[in-house]
Amino acid sequence: MGKASRDKRDIYYRKAKEEGWRARSAFKLLQIDEEFNIFEGVKRVVDLCAAPGSWSQVLSRKVYLPAKLSPDSKESDLPLIVAIDLQPMAPIEGIIQVQGDITNARTAETVIRHFDGGKADLVVCDGAPDVTGLHDMDEFVQSQLILAALTIVTHILKTGGKFIAKIFRGKDTSLLYCQLKLFFTEVTFAKPKSSRNSSIEAFVVCENYSPPEGFNQKDLHRLLEKIGSPSGADDLDCSSGWLEGPNKVYIPFLACGDFNGYDSDRSYPLPKSADGSYQSLDPVQPPIAPPYKRALEMKKASSHGLQGLEKLSLDP
Numbered sequence: 001m002g003k004a005s006r007d008k009r010d011i012y013y014r015k016a017k018e019e020g021w022r023a024r025s026a027f028k029l030l031q032i033d034e035e036f037n038i039f040e041g042v043k044r045v046v047d048l049c050a051a052p053g054s055w056s057q058v059l060s061r062k063v064y065l066p067a068k069l070s071p072d073s074k075e076s077d078l079p080l081i082v083a084i085d086l087q088p089m090a091p092i093e094g095i096i097q098v099q100g101d102i103t104n105a106r107t108a109e110t111v112i113r114h115f116d117g118g119k120a121d122l123v124v125c126d127g128a129p130d131v132t133g134l135h136d137m138d139e140f141v142q143s144q145l146i147l148a149a150l151t152i153v154t155h156i157l158k159t160g161g162k163f164i165a166k167i168f169r170g171k172d173t174s175l176l177y178c179q180l181k182l183f184f185t186e187v188t189f190a191k192p193k194s195s196r197n198s199s200i201e202a203f204v205v206c207e208n209y210s211p212p213e214g215f216n217q218k219d220l221h222r223l224l225e226k227i228g229s230p231s232g233a234d235d236l237d238c239s240s241g242w243l244e245g246p247n248k249v250y251i252p253f254l255a256c257g258d259f260n261g262y263d264s265d266r267s268y269p270l271p272k273s274a275d276g277s278y279q280s281l282d283p284v285q286p287p288i289a290p291p292y293k294r295a296l297e298m299k300k301a302s303s304h305g306l307q308g309l310e311k312l313s314l315d316p
């Protein structure tokens with residue numbers, strides 16, 4: 001049986017047609033909401049990798065329209081929802097569209113400008129690269145999309161906010177968990193029942209945004225610029241001195257899971273003493289300042305592997 005006929009037998013494909021969703025993906029976001037209540041109190045949202053727009057439709061119907069139709073709605077209080085994709089998409093009520101590449105620093109800036117210094121309550125990202133079939137390569141490109149999404153998150157998500165992203169399950173899933181755990185107190189992997197069992201996709205639901213102390217989000221943004229820069233890989237060298245403070249630990253960890261700078265030499269950031277000067281370190285047993293302690297815990301969890309990572313499946 002060909003792919004097209006298999007899709008047509010699919011219950012969610014038919015339901016999407018009946019209910020006017022542009023893609024069956026709408027049900028994935030709806031089912032994540034049923035489980036995690038992600039829209040409660042939400043007024044400002046970013047939808048990354050949004051085309052053809054079924055998640056934006058969900059946001060329009062669940063967030064924008066209820067506010068607009070409420071008897072005491074005011075124009076100035078209407079939700080702000082910004083959707084970005086490489087592809088153009090047909091208009092959706094209440095959705096501001098930006099066409100661009102989320103791994104490009106310029107796109108991130110455009111999104112940030114729409115928020116005019118304000119913060120988002122929720123960022124969702126259903127991005128997927130063109131799959132090559134080479135699993136490691138697909139997982140890597142997907143992780144670059146998540147890094148780009150996380151860059152936007154660190155600039156515009158409010159403390160306590162939520163981030164939902166599509167992932168490809170693979171050998172680096174536990175590392176991704178640890179990277180996201182640096183920024184969110186709750187990180188859960190979910191597989192909505194509308195996501196085909198045969199697909200390696202899953203979704204990560206990150207709740208309660210609370211970036212580590214001393215983290216400077218501008219360096220993640222600079223990393224995006226470096227990824228896109230003509231000089232290429234040299235610029236990605238996170239030990240080349242462009243990082244300062246706690247970011248000497250966090251950025252290499254986020255860029256490539258690298259923690260070498262942390263415990264093998266003195267290139268990790270030094271904790272400050274009470275008077276603001278740097279403490280001298282015992283080279284064998286360096287003192288651990290609280291933010292690095294948190295990073296070290298993440299590292300340990302990563303190397304031990306995570307048991308029950310997939311336990312919160314939304315499958316029946």
Ligand SMILES: C[S@@+](CC[C@H](N)C(=O)[O-])C[C@H]1O[C@@H](n2cnc3c(N)ncnc32)[C@H](O)[C@@H]1O
Nearest residue numbers: 025049051052053054055086101102126127128
């Ligand atoms: C699975 S589709 C998203 C479906 C969408 N959530 C919906 O419900 O209609 C994945 C999208 O990711 C977009 N995409 C992939 N890489 C991107 C990038 N670097 N920047 C922006 N969009 C990207 C693709 O253009 C594609 O439209």
